[in-house]
Amino acid sequence: MSKLPERRELRADLVQRRRQLKPAERVAAAQGLRQSLEQLPEFLTDEHVAGYWATGGELPLNLAIAPMAERGQTFYLPVVTKSGGKRRLTFAPWTTGEDVEANEMGIPEPKAAERIIEASKLDLVLVPLLGFDRGGNRLGFGGGYYDRSFEFLRGQPRPARPLLVGVGYDFQELDAIETADWDISLDYIATDKELIDCTGAKA
Helix, strand or coil, X not given: CCCHHHHHHHHHHHHHHHHCCCHHHHHHHHHHHHHHHCCCHHHHHCCEEXXXXXXXXXXXXXXXXXXXXXXXXXXXXXXXXXXXXXXXXXXXXXXXCCCEEECCCCCEEECCHHHCECHHHCCEEEEECCEECCCCCEECCCCCHHHHHCHHHCCCCXXXXXXXXXXXXXXXXXXXXXCCCCCCCCCEEECCCCEXXXXXXXX
């Protein structure tokens, strides 16, 4: 799995499986995800919570984030910015129904650029993924956006702030993912079936 061609093939397989889900299966998964996330106390109480705009068959967050405003929480979406010639993520507040515009990758971003905050100011982040293992290791799309954006967590005792919670379908679980030095691990993983605590794997 450490070889690039193997990772490319694995990513393609996982993307294909995700895209083949029927609408009813996706809705059921979104309901299951909400139940899994609500088992995590921080998800219900943290003030600044970031997520993602589901594309390409990603597990939708809409049902999970719907009650946040009533709880007094602020939800953020990622905004791709350039820093030192490399792309990384900052975050802007967004509520359902607010205007978005597609970035260069076609992913919707909030238009409220003047309210952007740095990743280090967040309390909890729902991180999209293509694959995961129970040690908190994540297989992403290969762009390195999340690893670069949260590299300040490297070397810190975990869990730290923000709490990183991977989000994916149960079938995206892999036996093991070989890691690289730049990979930032997850504290928890929330699927449509369960909440997985990965913090013990870092002890």
